[in-house]
Amino acid sequence: MGLFTILISNIFVNNYVLARFLGICPFLGVSNKTETATGMGIAVTFVVTLSSIITYAIHKYILLPRELVYLQTIVFILVIAALVQFVEMVMKKTSPGLYSALGVYLPLITTNCVVLGVALLNVQEGNNLIETIFTAVGASLGFMLSLILISAIREQLVIKDVPEALEGFPIALITAGLMSIAFLGFNGLV
């Protein structure tokens, strides 16, 4: 698979939120404003890319030779949790501006299953390092794209005449469903 194909496949066809249904929590939780959605997207991109590189190395050099592949889930969680903490510390020290802009979303990424999903799928599909990086970047760009799309829609929904019973979350869920169906249209592209 060409690298460009990997990118397109992860952003649109196999969008982690709208086609694979991972990371639904932040997708609905922080999609009230486009601004915060963008912040979350950037933070996720950062963490996903870094964590997939590290998990790739751990899988290849520690787990595989010792036949401990069954430990991958728990080890990857460990890596992600530690990494997020580390990134938070570094960011707090080196760029307080970005740190305060991302705010609470940074620690929240620990529990974002897109991060774990990307790491696990990379290993399962036997990607090499370059493919891993492209998958990670594509996956997080896809995540950011869907987050920004739904937040823009939800910003509009706030002032629209929504039936009372559907106000707030119900209409957001319906919107998410419709978006997912729309993304089915990319099927067959890759």
Add this chain to the structure above:
Amino acid sequence: MGIFEPVTVLGGLGLLFGAGLSIASKAFEVEVNPKVEEVRQVLPGANCGACGFPGCDGLANAIAGGKAPVNACSVGGQAVADQVADIMGVNPAESVRKVAVVLCQGDCHKAKDKYIYNGIADCRAQNILAGGSKSCSYGCLGCGTCKDVCEFDAIQIIDGIAVIDKEKCTSCEKCIGVCPKGIIELVPYEQEVIVKCKSNDKGKNVRENCSIGCIGCQICVKNCPEDAFVFEKFLAKIDYEKCTNCGICADKCPTKAIWSSLEGVQAKAE
């Protein structure tokens, strides 16, 4: 043997990451203002967000950084404000309780409409349609968007304009942020006399649109014994620090755009 290797690998990795993090936390240590922690201790810790900051930690940061007043926590009230002021070394007497006030009195009977609005009951939506249905482009639209966001039930829509109960208001500023007209402002709780009009139109236009707007006659400015009025863009504004609540301006105001809760003045106004 079977169990030994996975345990070592997992334990080893855990230990490695733990050690790495503890080293990193020393290496990347950021000095935190000790006052942040102290202020955080005396705040209620309910993380309600009424102050407008993300939780009590956020407010503690802002207070210690001088970005928020010591009495910013409306839930804790005076007791907490005093303690915080103590930590910050500020005189608590300086803190004045403020409440939000809607600066418009042009209700259904006093202000004229330019069209009949039948759309979504939301001021922001109405404001998009030629600035709302009121012929005065500064007035309260009365759809109650501020009422909807008020978490303390302090806002009521009376005769088509929003009225805030100052006893219930906690000055969380949610309504101020949501009002498309920007006519809600914080005013000291003790303030008895307020210019309840935001119109920058000329007197003639104000008269055409509303019977209780500020027409810019400057009678209040001339009669104020404390010289507490600021007059610009055809609108009188009271400097709340100079105002002594004597009520003379409200008494003299020909349109009663200056609202007063002083008893004598109110009787005359009616």
